[in-house]
Amino acid sequence: MIEKSVWEMTLKNLDKACDFLGLDDGIRSYLREPRRVLEVSIPVIMDNGSVKIFKGYRVQHNTNRGPAKGGIRFSPEVNMDEIKALAMIMTWKCAVVDIPYGGAKGGVACDPQKLSVGELERLTRRYVFEILPLIGPEKDIPAPDVGTNQQIMAWIMDTYSMAQGYSVPGIVTGKPISIGGSLGREGATALGCIYTLHDAVKVLGLNEERFEIVIQGFGNVGWNAARFLYDSGMNIVALSDINGGIYNQNGINPYEVFDFCKESGTVYGFPGTESISNKELFGIDCDILIPAAIENQITEKNAKDIKAKIVAEAANAPTTPEADQILNDRGIFIIPDLLCNAGGVTVSYFEWVQNVQAIFWNEDEVNQKLRAIMDKAFRKVYEFSKQNNLDMRLAANINAVSKVALATEMRGIYP
Numbered sequence: 001m002i003e004k005s006v007w008e009m010t011l012k013n014l015d016k017a018c019d020f021l022g023l024d025d026g027i028r029s030y031l032r033e034p035r036r037v038l039e040v041s042i043p044v045i046m047d048n049g050s051v052k053i054f055k056g057y058r059v060q061h062n063t064n065r066g067p068a069k070g071g072i073r074f075s076p077e078v079n080m081d082e083i084k085a086l087a088m089i090m091t092w093k094c095a096v097v098d099i100p101y102g103g104a105k106g107g108v109a110c111d112p113q114k115l116s117v118g119e120l121e122r123l124t125r126r127y128v129f130e131i132l133p134l135i136g137p138e139k140d141i142p143a144p145d146v147g148t149n150q151q152i153m154a155w156i157m158d159t160y161s162m163a164q165g166y167s168v169p170g171i172v173t174g175k176p177i178s179i180g181g182s183l184g185r186e187g188a189t190a191l192g193c194i195y196t197l198h199d200a201v202k203v204l205g206l207n208e209e210r211f212e213i214v215i216q217g218f219g220n221v222g223w224n225a226a227r228f229l230y231d232s233g234m235n236i237v238a239l240s241d242i243n244g245g246i247y248n249q250n251g252i253n254p255y256e257v258f259d260f261c262k263e264s265g266t267v268y269g270f271p272g273t274e275s276i277s278n279k280e281l282f283g284i285d286c287d288i289l290i291p292a293a294i295e296n297q298i299t300e301k302n303a304k305d306i307k308a309k310i311v312a313e314a315a316n317a318p319t320t321p322e323a324d325q326i327l328n329d330r331g332i333f334i335i336p337d338l339l340c341n342a343g344g345v346t347v348s349y350f351e352w353v354q355n356v357q358a359i360f361w362n363e364d365e366v367n368q369k370l371r372a373i374m375d376k377a378f379r380k381v382y383e384f385s386k387q388n389n390l391d392m393r394l395a396a397n398i399n400a401v402s403k404v405a406l407a408t409e410m411r412g413i414y415p
Contacts, residue, residue: 006295007081010088013321017397020390024364027405034084036060040130044123047116054123058106058131060140061087063406067138068104068383069094069345071145071174072152074123078107082295092400097342097377099349102404104140106131112147116119124152128159131348135160137170137356143348144174146219149189150186153177167271170355173348182351184366185344190224190292192343192368193314194232195374196335197288200310203382204333206287214238214286214308216245217293218257218267221314225290226254238276238284239267242293245281246273247364283307291318298323301411306332316348328391336393338400339374339381346373 011032018028042054057080060068070090082364083105091103108127112120115405144153153175160171160410177183184191201211211234215222218241226236236254240248243266246252252273260270268275282302283288289308291297295317298306302324311327312335313319319327319334326335347370361369385395 007085010085017401034061056108056127057083059083059087059104062091063102066100068140069101070104071143072106073145074112074147076111078109093338093342095400095403096338124155125159150176173351183363187224188347189221189344197380211287212237215290222292244268245276246270248273313340336396338396
């Protein structure tokens, strides 16, 4: 049972940062409220000829540092509070890595697994039509998130472009290479996570040659993190998805699991492994735990069971504030989501820049630029945390909030 909504968690983290910075009530109030909130009804003609209404959302939290940026998720769990929280998290995430964006998020309450390709396309295009006044390459640039992919981004780009009367590749990121996508974008969130892990291992003085890794979630981020780590010689001992997990102390080949998933639709039951629950996954003895699923996965109920040295938050808001305190008290090093999974939005920024300039980089250039940004951001947050005796999450939040607060003060309020 979720004890606290992700919106409440996000506000609590903001308040801690504001307290440290001594921000006045006016700025605090400004930062707590999203700038724009849109809820839409999306009528879709289903394959059987009936009409079904879906609820959709788009929230822009803050645009004082640049246009809004944030993913679109298709999930039965989507609701306004979740989207508001994720939009705010995007504002802080962009600020932590110093890219000139504000935060946004969108979503549709649906189960994409239960929709045909035709229904999914009609849903996507109608949703874009409904939020059309809010989005644009200089206003608000969507991207993939839970339940969405390159194909859905292509439909978004085409729908927006048809409304404008000409092709606008910069309206969305995470789209296919064939229509202006960036090399390196698909694995960017996971790769950014890996870069911050390397930085954490270095500052913590850990020197094991073959870390044991547990990954919760085997979607785009979890799968790519698993293959990057496996290719570098790490030992993946457990993986999971929504149906359950698999465990093998001697190691799991994520490429074989990926092929198994394509046939079965789940990692659960992969041959040569022990089937475990997601609850049991968090109690496995390991060096690094990577939550790469959804919010509120590490709570005060299971935080005491975690045995990892490092928790690398590849998912958004996977740890509740109560669990955060437990992990910090136990000396477990947390790489917070604002920093750990910012590789995705960073390479989305690269894609947008390439679209605007019509000049494209090769994958090595993209990855080198990503590493430079992630390393710099990690170093700043880590050094600030040590200088002020703060945990990494609070240090990251203070770093981000201070930048957005300064931009707000410099721009002022008009009229």
